[in-house]
Amino acid sequence: GAVVSQHPSRVICKSGTSVKIECRSLDFQATTMFWYRQFPKQSLMLMATSNEGSKATYEQGVEKDKFLINHASLTLSTLTVTSAHPEDSSFYICSAFKTGDPYEQYFGPGTRLTVT
Amino acid sequence: DAKTTQPPSMDCAEGRAANLPCNHSTISGNEYVYWYRQIHSQGPQYIIHGLKNNETNEMASLIITEDRKSSTLILPHATLRDTAVYYCIRLYNQGGKLIFGQGTELSVKP
Numbered sequence: 001g002a003v004v005s006q007h008p009s010r011v012i013c014k015s016g017t018s019v020k021i022e023c024r025s026l027d028f029q030a031t032t033m034f035w036y037r038q039f040p041k042q043s044l045m046l047m048a049t050s051n052e053g054s055k056a057t058y059e060q061g062v063e064k065d066k067f068l069i070n071h072a073s074l075t076l077s078t079l080t081v082t083s084a085h086p087e088d089s090s091f092y093i094c095s096a097f098k099t100g101d102p103y104e105q106y107f108g109p110g111t112r113l114t115v116t
Numbered sequence: 117d118a119k120t121t122q123p124p125s126m127d128c129a130e131g132r133a134a135n136l137p138c139n140h141s142t143i144s145g146n147e148y149v150y151w152y153r154q155i156h157s158q159g160p161q162y163i164i165h166g167l168k169n170n171e172t173n174e175m176a177s178l179i180i181t182e183d184r185k186s187s188t189l190i191l192p193h194a195t196l197r198d199t200a201v202y203y204c205i206r207l208y209n210q211g212g213k214l215i216f217g218q219g220t221e222l223s224v225k226p
Contacts, residue, residue: 004159032211043203049213095159097211104162105162105214108159109159
């Protein structure tokens with residue numbers, strides 16, 4: 001199988017600060033990665049599609065200036081939550097397809113963000 | 117809009133088959149049916165997918181009705197580790213984004 005890692009697994013930050021979450025495909029190249037957010041007892045909500053070397057595509061209602069996505073290489077995408085507020089506290093999950101293999105999406109273990 | 121309907125929860129006895137239904141009555145001919153599961157506080161895990169024919173792999177079987185309006189995921193011998201939320205997802209463009217619905221919370225009990 002393919003492995004996707006996320007760092008950090010948990011982070012606590014103060015309101016008003018920014019937090020960066022990394023998503024790495026460890027043993028494959030990923031042209032496309034996805035970022036999801038999940039609140040307690042709810043399903044995953046797609047935030048954006050991250051494409052290597054180009055701008056991310058955000059889902060309706062997701063603020064692109066607040067959730068900055070950078071996909072600078074075929075193995076790394078980052079999500080930066082800028083000026084975080086308590087309502088941004090959530091479980092953030094990334095996923096990726098292997099380049100050339102569209103059948104299975106591999107998910108990272110998630111990052112638990114708590115904003116105090 | 118996830119466009120699939122699943123029961124919110126189900127129970128299954130350990131060692132028995134777990135049959136998870138999914139309704140996708142408006143599915144188009146080019147849309148695949150995918151199943152993922154999410155164990156608590158982890159990222160989702162791919163299980164299986166199909167288009168028209170029934171499919172089987174080491175994890176599960178997928179039975180798709182002839183009219184493709186519904187499908188059933190079968191875990192042949194459920195274990196406690198199969199306790200998770202199971203998501204049935206329609207996907208038109210393989211390699212495209214997945215839209216998750218509410219899923220079915222499966223509880224496997226001893």
